[in-house]
Amino acid sequence: MGLLFLQPALRFVGSTPDMPRRVRPVSASSSSSTVDWVKTTDAEFFQGDSRPIMLFDGVCNLCNGGVRFVRSNDPNRRIRYAPLQSDSGRKLLKRSGRSPDDISSVVLVEKNRSYIKSEAVLRIMEHLDLPFPQLALMLKIVPLFARDFAYDNVANNRYAIFGRSEIESCEIL
Template structure:
């Protein structure tokens, strides 16, 4: 069996039924530097396998998760780490790492907790277009 980490690096795990999360994935696809980032909905088989591999319960995951360089980044760390994959000026978002993690995560958790109320929820995960399908793990 192939090494799951090597096979899926780097990968962004996101809530596939969250409108904010889906819009964020579309934003990343539009503004990325290159196409080496993969995506997996937390609700997908690949997402569940990766979460389990990293010791997380897929049913209790309330954060975007970026797996990069054999490390797991969650909450505001994941969002700011993602900026390295984006074109300028979005890549400059990494400067926010100077803000203490407790403050960053406070605001992240507020949005995460209210995301369905503020942005809505889908009945099922988004289906990527045929040309993007290779970027999404199933």
């Protein structure tokens, strides 16, 4: 039985009940436009390289520092990066079922799924060198609503606390 009582109640997106509410399956039906964003982005981003892509706010000093931190703890380059504001970022946001103008959260886009907020952060940690995968596992014990509450408080105040860059970060896929 153990820690099962600490697991939050899950709400589901899509038709597969084994996926937490903030994990969006990537499917052609996730976009309301006539463009098949999955097919378009698969060919452009995942055909020759299946590594996940971390989308981040390219003008946020906290976010750019987060990318530098992840890069320094990912010597095998398991993650690629793109600013949310870039053309690539906007396409990948559409693929993830989000507005192309939504810069409110870090997003991790994998070939078959997208993660946002604290789930994206924990998933990114799983791709890094030790001790971060173990830390991510421990943090999953914290209920999603509590993790996202903390995430939202930092994200909503990131410019006031950490400032903005005058220039947008370059695209570094």
